[in-house]
Amino acid sequence: MTGPKTEQTSDQKIEAYTDPAGGWGSARSLVDILTREEIPVTGAAMLMRQNKPDGFMCVSCAWSKPAKPSTFEYCENGAKATAWEQTRKRIGPDFFERHTVTELLTWSDYALEEKGRLTHPLRYDAQRDRYVPVSWEDAFDEIGRELKSFDPNSVVFYASGRASLETSYMYALFARIYGTNNLPDSSNMCHESTSKALPQSIGVSVGTTVLEDFETTDLILFFGQNVGSNAPRMLHPLQDARRRGVPIITFNPLRERGLERFTNPQSPIEMLTKSSTQISTQYHQVKAGGDIAAITGICKALFAADRDAKAQGRPRILDVGFIEEHTHGFAEFEAFCDRQDWAALEVKSGLKREGLEAAAAVYARASAVIGIYGMGLTQHRRGTETVQMLVNLLLLRGQIGRPGAGICPVRGHSNVQGQRTVGIADDPALVPLDKLKELYGFEPPREKGLNTVEACEAILDGTVKAFIGLGGNFVRAVPDTRRMEEAWRRQRLTVQVSTKLNRSHLVHGEVSYILPCLGRIEIDEQASGPQAVSMEDSTSCFHGSKGVASPVSDHVRSEPWIVAQLAKATLPPHAQVDWDGWVGDYAKVRDAIEATYPATFKDFNARLFEPGGVHKPLAARHRKWETPTGKANFVLPPDGLEEDPDMPARGRDVIDLITLRSNDQFNTTVYGYHDRFRGVKGTRDILFMNENDIARLGLADGEIVDVATDASDGFDREVKGLRIVRYDIPEGNCGGYYPELNVLIPLWHHDVQAKVPAAKAIPVRITRSAMQTAPGGA
Ligand SMILES: Nc1nc2c(c(=O)[nH]1)N[C@H]1C(S)=C(S)[C@@H](COP(=O)(O)OP(=O)(O)OC[C@H]3O[C@@H](n4cnc5c(=O)[nH]c(N)nc54)[C@H](O)[C@@H]3O)O[C@H]1N2
Ligand SMILES: Nc1nc2c(c(=O)[nH]1)N[C@H]1C(S)=C(S)[C@@H](COP(=O)(O)OP(=O)(O)OC[C@H]3O[C@@H](n4cnc5c(=O)[nH]c(N)nc54)[C@H](O)[C@@H]3O)O[C@H]1N2
Ligand SMILES: [Mo]
Numbered sequence: 001m002t003g004p005k006t007e008q009t010s011d012q013k014i015e016a017y018t019d020p021a022g023g024w025g026s027a028r029s030l031v032d033i034l035t036r037e038e039i040p041v042t043g044a045a046m047l048m049r050q051n052k053p054d055g056f057m058c059v060s061c062a063w064s065k066p067a068k069p070s071t072f073e074y075c076e077n078g079a080k081a082t083a084w085e086q087t088r089k090r091i092g093p094d095f096f097e098r099h100t101v102t103e104l105l106t107w108s109d110y111a112l113e114e115k116g117r118l119t120h121p122l123r124y125d126a127q128r129d130r131y132v133p134v135s136w137e138d139a140f141d142e143i144g145r146e147l148k149s150f151d152p153n154s155v156v157f158y159a160s161g162r163a164s165l166e167t168s169y170m171y172a173l174f175a176r177i178y179g180t181n182n183l184p185d186s187s188n189m190c191h192e193s194t195s196k197a198l199p200q201s202i203g204v205s206v207g208t209t210v211l212e213d214f215e216t217t218d219l220i221l222f223f224g225q226n227v228g229s230n231a232p233r234m235l236h237p238l239q240d241a242r243r244r245g246v247p248i249i250t251f252n253p254l255r256e257r258g259l260e261r262f263t264n265p266q267s268p269i270e271m272l273t274k275s276s277t278q279i280s281t282q283y284h285q286v287k288a289g290g291d292i293a294a295i296t297g298i299c300k301a302l303f304a305a306d307r308d309a310k311a312q313g314r315p316r317i318l319d320v321g322f323i324e325e326h327t328h329g330f331a332e333f334e335a336f337c338d339r340q341d342w343a344a345l346e347v348k349s350g351l352k353r354e355g356l357e358a359a360a361a362v363y364a365r366a367s368a369v370i371g372i373y374g375m376g377l378t379q380h381r382r383g384t385e386t387v388q389m390l391v392n393l394l395l396l397r398g399q400i401g402r403p404g405a406g407i408c409p410v411r412g413h414s415n416v417q418g419q420r421t422v423g424i425a426d427d428p429a430l431v432p433l434d435k436l437k438e439l440y441g442f443e444p445p446r447e448k449g450l451n452t453v454e455a456c457e458a459i460l461d462g463t464v465k466a467f468i469g470l471g472g473n474f475v476r477a478v479p480d481t482r483r484m485e486e487a488w489r490r491q492r493l494t495v496q497v498s499t500k501l502n503r504s505h506l507v508h509g510e511v512s513y514i515l516p517c518l519g520r521i522e523i524d525e526q527a528s529g530p531q532a533v534s535m536e537d538s539t540s541c542f543h544g545s546k547g548v549a550s551p552v553s554d555h556v557r558s559e560p561w562i563v564a565q566l567a568k569a570t571l572p573p574h575a576q577v578d579w580d581g582w583v584g585d586y587a588k589v590r591d592a593i594e595a596t597y598p599a600t601f602k603d604f605n606a607r608l609f610e611p612g613g614v615h616k617p618l619a620a621r622h623r624k625w626e627t628p629t630g631k632a633n634f635v636l637p638p639d640g641l642e643e644d645p646d647m648p649a650r651g652r653d654v655i656d657l658i659t660l661r662s663n664d665q666f667n668t669t670v671y672g673y674h675d676r677f678r679g680v681k682g683t684r685d686i687l688f689m690n691e692n693d694i695a696r697l698g699l700a701d702g703e704i705v706d707v708a709t710d711a712s713d714g715f716d717r718e719v720k721g722l723r724i725v726r727y728d729i730p731e732g733n734c735g736g737y738y739p740e741l742n743v744l745i746p747l748w749h750h751d752v753q754a755k756v757p758a759a760k761a762i763p764v765r766i767t768r769s770a771m772q773t774a775p776g777g778a
Contacts, residue, residue: 012682020276021228023263026076033080037087049548050074053611057545062411062538063231064211067612072266075232085519089116093133100129110670113500118516119553144569146493152179154465156455159185159424160472161413164533166589167559172423174567181449188452192754193383194409201391203626208406210539216404219366222250224376225410228258229663235262239277250280257677287350287730288656289761294349295389299337301360317364322398333634350730368404379759383751388635401623411538418536426451440576453755459487466493473502473668479745479757516556523547524558527584541613654710656761659738668739688727688735701726709744710763717744721771
């Protein structure tokens with residue numbers, strides 16, 4: 001089995017893209033996908049209800065939803081996500097009659113999902129090598145029987161970050177009554193570094209900024225997040241800030257278009273005059289993994305400036321009062337920065353001292369600073385430490401817990417943050433277990449469960465026998481694709497609750513089910529009438545969401561209903577959980593959530609549709625530090641800036657690979673083959689390379705290469721047939737697309753503390769391919 005073939009369109013083209021993010025390119029792309037998914041009219045009407053207090057919350061990213069939304073409170077990629085979910089295309093039993101699973105395994109991610117929405121519960125029939133329709137009753141009977149036969153700790157309950165707070169609460173409760181904390185989630189591959197870093201630093205696990213802070217900030221530091229593709233609605237507050245003259249200093253190995261220039265596609269004037277706003281005022285092309293060194297350099301420059309100011313009797317640069325009153329570990333941090341020398345920082349960051357001093361100079365003048373970041377900081381061996389270094393930088397000038405300032409991790413899935421808030425966590429310390437015991441009268445499991453990487457390890461060594469997936473495409477999203485796919489098939493039971501067909505359905509256990517569910521955009525009718533659900537955005541605001549479209553089929557069911565039936569079929573009858581009552585009226589689930597977390601969800605039902613959402617209380621916003629020291633902590637990287645002791649020494653021909661999202665995908669969901677902003681058209685089989693590396697390795701732009709991981713653990717990891725695209729990327733780094741390149745990431749190559757797979761700096765060797773053209777190529 002060589003993995004899915006990748007498709008390409010006949011009009012492949014690599015050509016620099018000169019337009020801004022947004023603009024006419026965005027408008028055209030939107031019309032394309034609405035037409036392709038055959039929903040031009042209803043689609044457009046539906047979009048008007050997106051991210052509105054009385055409408056549905058976007059199924060794409062987690063960016064904040066404003067209290068006063070604009071008429072079109074959606075972006076190109078949010079609209080694509082809506083179109084993709086609300087497509088007119090369906091795959092029912094007839095589709096599975098025509099295609100065996102073995103055949104479908106050769107299809108690309110794009111081809112699988114593009115065929116449309118799943119409409120019937122399906123069970124894998126080994127004799128016919130096909131998924132065949134099954135009744136919901138029979139499905140739950142068998143799954144329940146199977147689950148009853150396992151040791152609870154040999155079962156994994158995964159959640160991708162999309163399901164609502166109501167569903168997630170029920171799902172986590174089900175897993176715990178069943179007897180396990182094996183509740184890994186997509187956040188384990190994403191912002192777990194944040195969830196590990198921030199509690200140690202500032203005593204909260206989430207960002208401290210809210211949307212209003214963008215209105216009064218006077219400097220934005222922007223690290224490793226591709227806003228133009230992955231959180232485009234954030235371009236609006238960024239554009240507003242730029243119009244007020246707020247500088248934006250960006251650190252990113254790639255010159256991402258959305259971080260350079262933006263035209264608001266919803267502004268007729270900007271569209272007609274083709275005007276655009278410059279986003280970044282300084283752009284530092286840091287080396288992948290070089291941010292700790294870069295930030296250390298900025299801190300060093302600040303210390304120097306502060307000493308000068310002090311010596312000359314000018315106002316201090318550091319916020320001495322804040323440091324004194326609110327922080328711990330300052331002296332050690334100062335000594336740490338003093339110990340680093342500029343030459344080493346330049347090599348490690350790939351940036352010049354002058355550049356870092358220029359960033360420090362702007363920071364030294366600003367009074368309200370927001371630090372924004374994404375996967376460019378978290379998906380590294382030192383991800384947690386990198387996040388903490390950014391917090392250190394903010395603490396030096398008292399930039400946490402003041403209006404217009406704070407730390408702003410940009411979350412991924414639309415409810416990934418909320419799922420953790422209501423109990424989806426492998427770490428039982430994050431869950432009020434005693435409260436659950438009191439409310440539901442069972443003994444919750446107390447031992448730590450498996451996170452995503454640990455679940456993969458346990459699947460590899462055979463201790464996990466069954467996997468339940470609440471959304472997502474686990475096997476495709478995790479590292480080490482080849483090893484994981486092989487091990488995956490040795491499981492006894494795999495069950496996926498899904499909207500669309502993906503590879504995690506095709507690589508399956510002995511007993512395998514696909515349970516099709518309603519999406520958030522659809523009307524969810526239950527005993528008490530149409531239901532609302534809720535989620536938490538990236539700035540800790542809870543929002544209600546009501547479906548507006550007709551269900552895709554009479555056979556699909558809502559996620560809460562499916563979770564309740566799984567629980568009822570598996571658990572002994574349990575008087576204190578009224579699964580049916582909850583499904584009949586989701587407000588009762590919200591009451592249960594409020595009973596479990598009274599401070600966080602006070603008056604939850606009454607406030608569900610408050611414009612702008614209900615903000616979760618966050619101690620750090622008020623300079624209350626719920627850390628062991630009772631202060632905000634300067635945290636030093638345990639190994640300083642030393643080379644990673646666990647990584648092999650590397651030769652000159654080893655290059656760090658950054659795996660990226662294109663502008664035409666949502667995670668493993670591939671909408672198409674264009675990455676407009678990066679000038680790639682019609683293919684995903686490419687490798688972005690620096691021209692000096694191309695020359696040094698004796699290669700040429702446009703040539704076809706094979707890429708292999710530089711690891712000596714006895715496993716071969718290789719991807720053949722990528723086309724070199726000469727690109728503005730630091731020397732020693734190359735870039736390509738996730739999930740196709742996940743085959744190259746060793747499972748052990750993860751954040752040392754948070755275990756987030758280190759998808760942003762994978763050591764690889766690049767060689768000329770024996771293939772003359774890219775696979776499937778023209
Ligand atoms: N349309 C769309 N929206 C999405 C998603 C999607 O796939 N499509 N995915 C959602 C999810 S789950 C998530 S987590 C987010 C992901 O959104 P992002 O956090 O933007 O994730 P990536 O696309 O992986 O891009 C990471 C960025 O970091 C840069 N980078 C890489 N390495 C480094 C480094 O070492 N240092 C620095 N400073 N920068 C670096 C890359 O060049 C890139 O611009 O978006 C969410 N929103
Ligand atoms: N190399 C590399 N690997 C990465 C990353 C990277 O940057 N580089 N990023 C990581 C990150 S940040 C993340 S978050 C993970 C993503 O990992 P996952 O969350 O597991 O994957 P997705 O691709 O978001 O899942 C897509 C599937 O979700 C299902 N789905 C869509 N909507 C719904 C719904 O409403 N309900 C249900 N039940 N199912 C639904 C559809 O069937 C669809 O096929 O990947 C990680 N993997
Ligand atoms: Mo994510």
